[in-house]
Amino acid sequence: MLKCSYDALNGIFAKIAENAKLYLPADKDGKTDYTKWAEGVEWSNALNTARSPKDFFFPQVEDLMKFKVEGKSIAIDDIREESEDFVVFGVRACDVRSFDILDRVFLIEPYDSYYASRREHGVIISCACTRPTETCFCKTFGIDCTNPGGDITVWRCEDALYWQANTEKGEKLLGTLGLESADESAVNAQKEQTARIMEKLPLAKLTTEGFGGGKTMELFNKPEWKSLSEACLGCGTCTFVCPTCQCYDVKDFNTGNEIIRYRCWDSCMYSDFTKMAHGNNRLSQVERFRQRFMHKLVYYPENNEGIFGCVGCGRCLAKCPISMNIVKVMKTIGGSAE
Amino acid sequence: MQKITRDILVEKAVSLLENGTVCCVLGWKKGEFDYDVTPALFESKEEIEKDFVYDDFCGANFSKYLVKKTIKAEGKILVFLKPCDTYSFNQLLTEHRFDREKVYAIGIPCEGMADINKIRAIAGDGISEIKCGEKIVVDTIYGDKHEIDAKDVLLERCINCKSKKHVNYDELLGDEGEVIESNRFDEVARLEAMTPDERFAFWQNELSRCIRCNACRDVCPACTCEKCVFDNPKSGVENKAPANEFEEKMFHIIRAFHVAGRCTDCGECSRVCPQHIPLHLLNRKFIKDIDSFYGEYQAGAEVGSRAPLVNYTTNDLEPSEVFEGRGE
Amino acid sequence: MQVKEYKPLIVAFCCNWCSYAGADLAGNNRLNYPADVKIIRVPCSCRVNPMFVLRAFQRGADGVILCGCHPGDCHYTSGNYYTRRRMALLFSMLDYLCIERERTRVEWVSAAEGAKFAATMNDFAEKVAALGENKRLEDLRCKK
Secondary structure: OEEEOHHHHHHHHHHHHHHOEEEEEEEEOOEEEEEEOOOOOOOOOOOOOOOOHHHHOOOOEEEEEEEEEEOOEEEEEOOOOOOOOEEEEEEOHHHHHHHHHHHHHHOOOOOOHHHHHHHHHEEEEEEOOOOOOOOOOHHHHOOOOOOOOOOEEEEEOOOOEEEEEOOHHHHHHHHOOOOEEOOOHHHHHHHHHHHHHHHHOOOOOOOOOOOOOOOHHHHHOOOHHHHHHOOOOOOOHHHHHOOOOOOEEEEEEEOOOOEEEEEEEOOOOOOOOOOEOOEOOOOOHHHHHHHHHHHHHHHHHHHOOOOOOOOOOOHHHHHOOOOOOHHHHHHHHHOOOO | OOOOOHHHHHHHHHHHHHOOOOOEEEEEEOOOOOOOOEEEEEOOHHHHHHHEOOOOOOOOOOHHHHHHHHHHOOOOEEEEEOHHHHHHHHHHHHOOOOOHHHEEEEEOOOOOOEOHHHHHHHHOOOEEEEEEOOOEEEEEOOOOEEEEOHHHHEOHHHHOOOEOOOOOOOEEOOOOOOEOOOOOOHHHHHHHOOOHHHHHHHHHHHHOOOOOOOHHHHHOOOOOOOOOHHHOHHHOOOOOOOOOHHHHHHHHHHHHHHOOOOOOOOOHHHHHOOOOOOOHHHHHHHHHHHHHHHOOOOOOOOOOOOOHHHOOOOOOOOHHHOOOOOOO | OOOOOOOOOEEEEEEOOOHHHHHHHHHHOOOOOOOOEEEEEEOOHHHOOHHHHHHHHHOOOOEEEEEEOOOOOOOOOOHHHHHHHHHHHHHHHHHHOOOOHHHEEEEEOOOOOHHHHHHHHHHHHHHHHHHOOOOOOOOHHHOO
16 A cells, blocks of 8 residues: 655646546536646545546547538548547546446447547546445445545545555556555544444435346336326436436437537436337336336346446435435335335 | 424315315425425325425425326316415416316415525535524534524525515415515626626536536426427437537527526526526526516516517517617 | 638528518619628518527528518518517527627618618628627537
8 A cells, every 4th residue: 555645646646647637526616526637726525526427438428420421422430539548536436336337338249449448548546435425325235435446546544645556557557656655554444434434324224125137027017106206307417417327329410511420428317218210118207217217226237247227426316306316216116124 | 494384284285185175285295315305296195294394495396297287187286386486387377388277276485495505515514414493403424513594595596586475376375475676687787797708708617517407498387398499309409418519508598598588587497407507597687688678577477468579569679779888 | 902811601581571572682783792691581580580590600600680571561560570579689698698799680671672781781791700700609510
């Protein structure tokens, strides 16, 4: 384990930024979001960012190609640019897990080269949590917020910032930073303290009991879906703030002289989600609402060795306009204990 | 703190449900925490007694739900309306969006609703309990206790509340309020007074945060089109993401324009925006302009009034005269 | 002589009954107005949805002008009265978002006012040219 003092941090950021673009959570106008580091940008104390870091690998809008039609011929232009190296600093445990969840979708055959290239060029430096909030429930999904993973992990202890590499990529980067070695006692003390706080969280006892692969038939026709979705506005807030939602739509934009084919995030809450030639297969908001939660809690684990498609970051709890969310669904449908 | 208590509303709802006046109740349902209240349709006495709440976090405006719920309901729906909600209610009636006969509306007084984001900014992480009394008392899992004056954490729309008067109801609980003087156009005026470059930078910064979740549109009681132009692939402007700066601007200009003259300034758009974009400043700009160009008009103040954009006089202001007398 | 390199692209929505005929008359009378004014004929000026104006800017217009019958002379009795209100509000909103106010205009041109049509277009094109390219409401994807 290595450490650095907080005074030296700016210099370390500068060093990282020499070879790669560095992004870290920073406060602006009372909100926190990932911001490109430059001299003067300060690392935020906030628990987490408003937008999840999934944008780094799976941006909301991404141009795939351009084509031009001239007479009977079509010229296709691959507009992909080679990704540049980048480092995302200060990612929380829940969001780190979200990358695994995205990987299982984008990095299986047919594998998504756009996503893969970004994954290859990105280094994730995670940060252990010390002050979880009431909307946190990462523990429900077996995530240890004191040991967040990623390529490198940092612990924000009182005396210093502690660093540890978890992967080869991480080791390579950490090796260039010239940090002093340290013992683990401060980190261990912090881990214990955070674990005690985790026990006290209001959602600490939420379990995934009743959910998982193979539960489709049991849960699909539950009458509770109707009352749960009753007030749903059908907006895309939950989807777009979610670090694990990975559905997208591919669209063409006619610029007047060529066509740009791009993809953008889609939301299963939208009326034209997965609309096909025969029409739409989910006609009511109940069905659309159910799809979102069944996907995260049943379909995804069914196809991915029991790993759930939610990481408990709590963004949807904080952002939903009508305060309906996955926790309420889990408690109502799964009958999870209080 | 709200002057009217939950118990009075529960008693009222239960009695109307039991004597058959209404078949269901549109009300606020207790959430996981003390602040995440959800709109819900209650169908039984037990549900109401268990989960109905009314406190400082009941901001949701139920008017729009009536459009869909009245179609399905077999009898009357009981709805509780705060003063600002009654304006949206009237506006929807003006546009014939639901059947008034199928609604039993109870006007309830409102002392302004609290903004959880403002409370969080004061109390910090880990809110474990919020009590709405004389003061809002917030406890956190970290052992902090904050006593907050409700006035300091009001929603933006409540700070600039335009009316405590109920403009439509079958029954009123509490006292009849008055239309009040508000400073709701001050912020618009402040923006207007900026230099163009400052103002451009302001909007560029605000609108660039848009994630196009459509929450502002979907919650808006004036947005009740069966199919929105932005969802219709044949319109040529349909999109699910703000692909660039132009689309961000276009979406928000058109959203605000489409409700111009019909927007009652209920403030739901800004309340629900997950990115905290001050969308009400677009809507209020239209209201302010309408007031100054065509005379004061409050959408929803009365049923059946003709909105300014579907009306005219032969000596209206010319578009070229809009900027006359406005320097720069 | 000074050579102007930049020529603004102007979209003019002209009502079928007055202004389009006015443009015709301007042509018949050999009156000059910039060739970069692209006329789109609409049945009535009130056919112009605010979205049309925005889309014109998106597709590369530097200025958008609406021409209709004089108030009181609308072929459909009242269409241009609605246009007047709509565009007053829209232009004020565009100005609020800092799209230069000189880029938008409404002008009433009757079928007999060929000279006014040409003069209006010349004046408008000149004002827009002075502003330069539309940068504040452009869609970069549509730029060549």
